[in-house]
Amino acid sequence: MARYIDIHCGFVGVTEQQFRSAHDSMLAVEATEGVRFEKAWLDPESGTAFCLCTAPSREAVLRAHERAGQPAAEVYEISIEVAS
């Protein structure tokens, strides 16, 4: 298992409730791909969303997003993490 951050676009003007609903659609499918979504952040002005997850592979992250109808534009494997 590894950790990933993925980036989505196209969420301009999305509300917290709508974003939570989109996140719930990810949670509904994550088990089928062995993915565990931890957090998601949204900048509604630019419409950019970030998800932090644990998954068996980059491909699993992409598939989970596609299953949920929320395709990710970019997926990064973040093998290094620093907390202040």
Next chain:
Amino acid sequence: MARYIDIHCGFVGVTEQQFRSAHDSMLAVEATEGVRFEKAWLDPESGTAFCLCTAPSREAVLRAHERAGQPAAEVYEISIEVAS
């Protein structure tokens, strides 16, 4: 105060120790701009780094990065956050 995620490029092949050192350089200047860096993640294969911070403005985030010699390519204000 608001929360921001910023993205940096150019960290290809950077080790955990080197990344921690870069993060420490951010922590050394953050107070001058009222920024609080919380976490940083790195994908050393693509050289892409992500920082999560709290700050008074986008400009303060940019200035803190410049002071530390770690200019950020993109800064997003993330007013919406969902945790699983």
